[in-house]
Amino acid sequence: MKKILASFLVLAVASCSSDDAQNYRDDFAGTYKITAIQAAAAVDLNNDGIESTDILLELVSPHTTLDGVFSGFYNPESPQNFAQARAGSHGAGDSLLSFNFPEQTISYLNFDMALNIPLLLEYTTSMKTYRYAVQENGHVKVIDLNPAFNAQFGEVIGIARDSEPHFSLALKKHMFNFNTKQWMLLDLTATYAKI
Template sequence: MKNLILLLLVSLVLQSCFSNSNPPINTLGGWYTLTSVSSDTPVDLNNDGVRSADFLKELTARYYTPTQSTSLSMFTPTGSLYNAEIRPHTSNQTTYPSIDFNFPHQSIDSTSLANRTYFLHFYQPVFEGFTYEIQKDRSIKLIDKLPTNKEKIGTVTHLERINSNSFELTIDKKVFDFADKRWKTAHLKAIYLRKAF
């Protein structure tokens, strides 16, 4: 009887060890599209003179040239250039877990110093070169592997899974506000939704 109890205890301990050693299954992989971006600081990204806390609406609104005579479409969230890619996934089976958020960042230029007029060249994708670890509590630990000029761009501070097809990204980011004609830091929350291919 003692041997049976001892054998039962040993098997329970071994089963507990094996179940704790299994890493969480990684179902993050795939392509994701921006569906919303909100800002704690209302900004004017499209040079129309109106600030908004709806950052995605500002991005997708037509951009007004410095003379206000014409407007241009500068950003489309459905364009593949700005899709976030989390690897490994079905079309990229690298074993190394990595993330490129490809978040849009303003490339701003200006005319001569005597008559300073700022204008938007284009949006460039930033926040690339992350890796990640899925913790035992299913939270995601982000690790920034590539050196970037954080003073000019900003930092990604947190990634949280919403459900199996979406996640929320928290960013402290430098943005150019055309209403103030200067760079400022905005605290952004971006929602990404898995994109079907």
């Protein structure tokens, strides 16, 4: 009888462990929006002459162009800008992750050959082809499915889960500084909240 009871307990613990691993993945899966982006160095992304380390504020603030000041270049509330984490069904590492991080599209207007005027055309979304695996301790491991392609948009350093409905993304990314009219490699931390 003791052997049967011991076997039952082993099966119950193994079953719970398996369920916990599944619950970790299911807890992370979902839709997230960016609530903050901070940089280690200040930059002017909206061409107003003011540099800031609050990158999200720079992205959503009105942008100065040759024709005036316009808003609406980036909207973190738009579903196309939401991050998506989709749980897989075949175990750790087959779950899909798309950060949909804002990507500047810059062009240059040439009134004459000696003068280049940078223009922000739009913000698109980048960093889409990743997988993730939730480890036993609840930490999320990011797996880059296309490193050669993704390198042009930035380098994902890792994810930290401070609490279940949120995560922070650490990355290195080139962004165009209108104050210096140059691309800068920035250390960024983006905070995402589950919606």
